[in-house]
Structures are given as C-alpha cells and as structure tokens.
Amino acid sequence: MNTNSKWHLSILVLVSVYQLNAQANVKKDEKPTPVQTQNGTNQTPEEIQKNNAELEKYYAKLKYPPGFYEGAFLISFMGGGTLAPSGTFISHEKNYDNVLQYKVVNKEVSQDYYNQGNIRNEQSGLYFKPTYTPGVASQFDFEYGWKEKIGLGFTVMQNSMNAKRQDVIPGISYYKEYVDPFPRERTIYRGNSMSFLATYHPIPRNFFDPYLAARAGVVSFTGEAHSGITHDRFVYSNQITSGIGGIVGVGAGLNIYLGRYFGIKAEVDYYREFLKSDQFSMRTLNSYQAMIGVFVNLSNVQYKLEQY
Template identity: 85%
Template sequence: MKTKKIILTYLVLSVNISFAEPILKKEDKPLVTQTQEDTAKANAELEKYYAKLKYPPGFYEGAFLISFMGGGTLAPSGSFISHEKNYDSTLQYKVVRKEVSQDYYPQSSIRNDEAGLYFKPTYTPGVASQFDFEYGWKEKIGLGFTVMQNSMKAKRQDVIPGLSYYKEYVDPVPRERTIYRGNSMSFLATYHPIPKNFFDPYLVARAGVVSFTGEAHSGTTHDRFVYSNQITSGIGSIVGVGAGLNIYLGRYFGIKAEVDYYREFLKADQFSMRTLNSYQAMVGVFVNLSNVQYRLEQY
C-alpha cells in the first residue's frame, strides 16, 4: 500500500510540473517583448524631439538664446552732433556780442561794455539697453533680431522759442535736454567660431530701422517761426557690427559682454538727412530656452 501511494504521488507531481512549464513560458515572453518595445519607443522620442539638446553648454544648431544687456554709449559723432555743436558756437557768438537778450539779469550785473554771459555746453551719452533673440540656424551661425534703445543728453543754453517773435531771449543758465532718444529694431546674424563650449566668443552684424525723438535745429541759427525745437517724425536706418563673449554658468543661462559700433542715418521734419555714429559697451545675461524647455519636459 505504501508503495502504491508513493508511485501515485510521483505521477501527480510529474503531471503538474509538465503543465506548469509552458504556462510560465507563455507569461514570460510578453513581458520581455513589452520592455523592449517601450525602450525603443522612448529612444525614438528622444531622438526625434531632443536630438539637438544633448550637447554640453554652448552654442549649437537649434539653440534659442534670449539676452538682455545694458551699458553706455561712447564717443558719439556724426553730422547730427556736429550740427548741434555748430549751433552752440553760433549762439555763443551772439550771446557774447549781446545780439540776443538777457534782460532778466539785474541791470547792475552786466554793464553795457561787458560781454553777455555764456556757459559752455556739455554732451553726455545716456544709458543704452538691448534685447537679443537669437536662433542657432547652423552649428556656428545664428540668426535673429535686436530691440535697442539709446539716448544722449546735453546741458546747454538755447534761445527760448515762442517767448517773443521780435526779440530772442536765451536761457540764463544751461538746462539739461534730451537731444536724442532712439528705438531701433534690427535683424542680426552671428558667427560662433567655437560652438558647444562654456566660453563662446562671437561676431555679430545688425541692420534695421530706427525711430527717434529729441531736440534739434534745422539751421545754425534760431528760427523765429519755430515754437518748439522738439524733433517730429524722426525715422531712419541703423547698421552695426560688434564682437562679444557668452560665458555659460550652466546648461541654461550665463553672462555676456559685447562691444558694438553703430551708424545711424536719420531724417525728420527739421532736417533731411544726418548721421549719428557711436560705440557701445554692454554687459548682461542670457537664457537658452531650448535647454530650459527640455528641462521642464523631463518632469
């Protein structure tokens, strides 16, 4: 009896094992196939959408940089500036010779045989600000556009327009005036000789349009028919070249510095065509939106 029970138990166990092996194999195969398909799909998605984002910090094809810089305008020149300085020289001559009135001074302060009171003018460049939007068209070439604002102030005497039609009165002391404030939008093209690097030097060229306001004179002497020296309908074109350096502090952002030379061709109701040349030194920060977007999509 014991022998029969042992034999029967052995047969039951053998049947169970033989049925269990194919079931396990059938269950295992789909799991392995599913894992491989998921991995292949994930790799394909990364290759399709993030192929250009696998590079280290630096400029590359597909990068999208937004930057903000601020600084100052240096050594302004051109016919716009020279014309205003010629106006100041002519006015100084007229003040000294008392061809314009300074009746507001006490009679005892200026004798008839003394020259009129004149103060030398000063021209001071204002603060400049600039936004750049740059896309990596090629590995070393970027395209985009720039929005910029710059200004220039002068502390000077001038004939007070509209005070008297028959008699010219000049300011008793110099007053600060904004003689130029320009807003420009221009296309930019950059060349990055060392892409995919923490230190990213580049060359840049820009060309676009500019609108401007300020104060200017149509001639070298005051026009008695003019009630205001305010510039109206100021418009023109702007071209520039420069060099800069992007320093990446990580994959997503960094600091930058740039030096540019700009030449503007200006026209307004007060004059037909004048030029304004200037150098600009700027510093600022930038963000690589391509890598920021990639970072956000990882969460």
C-alpha cells in the first residue's frame, strides 16, 4: 500500500468516527415532541401515559359494567304491602275485640243511641266483626359496596296497619260504657324505623343481581292499643304514646340493571318488631313485606358527569 492510499484510508476512518459521534449527540439531546391535550396544555407522550394511568387507578371502581361491585353506591326506593301480620300486638287486640263482642251481644255495654222501639229486650246487641288490613309500606335503602360481594348501609322504612272495628268510646264511658254504633276505620299501628343494612351479592358485575339482605335497628311507632282486654275507664284516649322498640329482618331481592346507572328491583322481607309504650311493656309484631321499586348507582352517575 502506497502513501496516498494510506492517507485516503485515514481520512475515511476520521469521517466515519465524526458521523457516529454526531448521531449519538443528536439522540442524546433529542426531546419528545409535545402533544396538545384536550384542556389546551402541551404534554409529552410519557406525561400523557402517566396521567392516564393515574386516572385509570382513580376511576377503577367506577368503570365496571352494570352490576354490583366494590365501590358502588346504590340509592333505592321501594313501595309495597305488608302481608300476614301476627304477633302478640295483633293477638292482644283481637282478644280485646272478642271480649267486647261478648259484652255487646249480651248488652253489658250501652247502645242507647239506637231506636230501641223495634228491638225487644231478648234480642242481642248490634255487633259487627272487625277487619284488620295491612297498610302500604315504603322503604329507602342506601347501600355502599364495601367488598366486591358485600354491601353495607342503612334502611329507612315506614309501614302501617289499619282496623275497621267498634270500640268503647273513651272519655264518655267513665260511669257507663258506650260502644260505637258502627265500625270505624282506625290506624292501630304506624311505624318508622331506621336499620343497619348488610347485603350479599353472589353474582357481582352482572345485569341480573340477586342478593340477600339482613337488617337490625330501632323503630318508633304510634296508633291505637289497649293495655288490657277490657276497657279502662280511666283512659281518655286509646292513642299509643311513647312507642319505641327494636326491629330485625331478613330478605331476598333482585336488582335488574337497565343500564350502568339505574334499574328496577324487587324484594321480599320478614320483619320482627319488639314494641313497648306507655300502654304496654312489651309486645311483638311479625310481618312479611313484598316490595318493588327503582334504584340509582350514584358512583357511575358521578363518573358520567365528570366526563363532560
């Protein structure tokens, strides 16, 4: 190899080394091109990816499909009727009615307001059999998804019971008992309760969401009741005063989602109430309730609003 060839080879090597160093410096100084986001700020792809990851972490509980899940917040309203009421509260009032019926038929109480001209002394007094009718029940539920299948919350409920019956007229029956000429409509029980709620959802994240529910809480109530099975002449009114007690219940229901945000529901419950008032020390009231209503998933509603 001659001198000129060696010189050309040296120049070629130096040029190659210079190009490699220049490329390395360009890559080192190269910065990602900023991207304009929806809010008008410029962010690099790495920054956008980081923000998206944080949003995914923050909204993880809100992006589940329709159904129950950890973090869900359901508010529901249901209405329905009370079925097959029983317990010592009802049985005591029915015993009172039976004793009153015997006294009316045997004319041990007065019905002087009737026209007695057409009624012979040997005829029985006028008595009408009572009827007991459960009233309308309404219920609000507030439920939070504590775990994927377990919900916690509270329930506000109102239920009532009516009776159409005759009774001794208090106040004017101090010396002589007077009975209603005809049955009158009376609310014998109206209760308002607040209970702790626990639910179990065996099939979370599904349009069809069956569940089991358990409740326990307190109840305040009013209505009409008697302290004994005969009229107390010292009582001016049969109105219940200072009515309070406890309530426990179990039930099963089904949520049907019509979307991610709301749906319809149905529930059947059994309740047992332990009641006390100024008129009596302790009586129980048992009932079944069948209800239907609607619900809203507020966690998904919140997520929907935050997208705008």
